[in-house]
Structures are given as structure tokens and as C-alpha cells.
Amino acid sequence: MDQDQKHQIPKTPTITLRKFMPSDVDAFMSWAADPQVTRFQRRHPYTDPTEALAYITTKILPHPWYHAICVDNTPVGSISVKPAPGEDRHRASIGYRIAYDYWGKGIATEALKLTVKSVFEELGYLERLEAIADVDNPASQRVLEKAGFKKEGVLRKYVKLKGESKDMVMFSFLSSDAV
Template identity: 60%
Template sequence: MDQIQPPKNPTPTVTLRPCRPSDLDALVAWAWDPRILQFLRRGPLANSDEARHYLTTHILPHPYCRAICVDDRPVGMIKVNPGPAHEPFKASVGYSLAYDYWGRGIATVVLKMVVGDVFKSWAHLVRLEAIADVENPASQRVLEKAGFKREGVLRKFVMLKGEYRDMVMFSYLASDDPIIYDN
């Protein structure tokens, strides 16, 4: 008689929380991965001291930076950057996730969580935008699956690793259909 085996990949619990100083080791574990860095504006952090400095000066004081946790373990982060003072009605979102967690739907779940939270918390917000490298179709799919609308290609929009890069602009408007989050 065959034994029933537990599922090999049980559905993980995905949560968001404010980043903490204790996230340093997790940040170091995935933030230097070249597969992640290829699409980020910042380069690799040289050592743990530089990572600690980045955490304390850029991540912890950020107005909306959350640790992406899978089963209570930080495996990435997501930031919402408020627009400039002359455009307070908009904000931008960016995210990064440890390579071992790519392709599992985690980024889509997290984006849906953040969109709902941000539009609820920031009543003045009309537009949330995101850009994805034209050579990063996986991130483009994440944004589309999370309800963002593709607006077009912005040519030579970002300087990334010494090269001008084309980016795809996406947006989610407060007037768009509400996101239904079902994790």
C-alpha cells in the first residue's frame, strides 16, 4: 500500500513587516547575488560594514520599506517612494526578492498587499508607478499579474551599471479596480 507523502512545496506564508536591524544577515545573504543586482541601480555592497551602513541609512529610515518574509524569514524587500513635493499625488514602487524565491508568485502577492495598503494609508495618492527593465520580462509579468497597467517603453530612462537602459512603465491608479488579495 502506498503511503501518502506530504506536498514537496507547501504553500508558504508570505508577510510584510517593517525592516529591522536584525535583518542584516538576511540582506547580506541575498543582496549580493548578481542575478538580483543586474536589475538594481545600486551595486554590490563591499562588506558587512557597508551593508550595515546601507541598512541604517537607506532602509530603516525609509517612509515605506518592508521586509518580504516567507514563513517569518526575510527574503527580500519592497519600497514605496513618495513622489516629489510638486507631485504628491504619485509614488513609485520597487522590490527585490532572493533568487531562490523567484517564480513562486511571492512578488505578485506582495505587490497586491502593498497596493491595497498604500492606497488605504495614503489618501492623497492617485497613481502608483513601477518600472521594469525591458530585459526583465519576469518582473513585467509580476506587475501585470498584480493589476498594474503597462503604459509603454521609456527609452534610455535609467543609467544602470554605466549603461543607459530602456524601461517599461507600469501604473496602478486609485480609480482602477480594487485589488483582491487572496493569499
């Protein structure tokens, strides 16, 4: 190893959020078609890029806050925030998913932190972000805790995932919590 190699600092990936584009369909398939990633989601993995493109154009693009999680400008996941309707619009639910190859690298945690900061600035009326994680998904629970979300409790038989009633752990982040 020469002197230059010895002193090189490993590059830290740049994690950013941006709106989706139809051209993101191949990147989207890297997580949306993976059974490991979709295990804790309501829908089954996509098998056809045409279906994925239809989902991007009909669901993601018109969504009020749905962004690609990018590592060095390449989409590796997605994160969405959906404000509650009517008088409950002071709160919103947040959900995220990330390609399996990027699990365990702090990317989801950083994306959550970026999202929290951004949505509380953009949506000034928002007071509460809430997220649920399957009781059988401790990795997602850890991500939420590392991003500053507070565990509130278990909601029994709260969600139907692929036909099965599942217990979920509720987490929240308030606008008054430190970002």
C-alpha cells in the same frame, strides 16, 4: 506511503510585509549580494555585511515606506514605495527585489498586491503607483502585470544602470483600479 501521508495538503507559505530591523542584515545579504538579483538595479552587489548594515540603518530605516518581504516570517526580499515630492505627491514609485531562491514562486506578485492594498489605505492622498522594469527583464514585467499593473509604454534611455543608459517599461496602478 501510508494513509496520512496520502492526504496531507502541501503547506502554502505565508507571505507578509514588515518593517526592517538591523538584525535583518544576513537575510538582506541573501539578495543584496547576489549579482543575479542586483543585475537590474542601480547599485552593485554588496560584498560586506557592514556596508549592508549601514545601508539598512541610514537608508531603509528612515525611508517613508520600505518593508521586508517575508516568507513564513523570514525576510526574502524588500519592497519600497517613495512618494513624489511637492505637488506630485499624488503618485509614488514602487520597487522590489527578492532573493534568487524565491524567484518564480509568486512571492513578488503577492508582495506587490499586499503593498498596493496597504499603501492606498495608509496614504489616502495617493492616486497612482508607478513601477519601471528594464526592457530586458520580462520576468519583472510579468510580475507587475500579474499584480494588476498596467503597461503604459517604453521610456527610452530612461535610467542609468551601472553606467549604461537603459530603456525601461513604465507600469502603473491607480487607486481606482481593482486591488
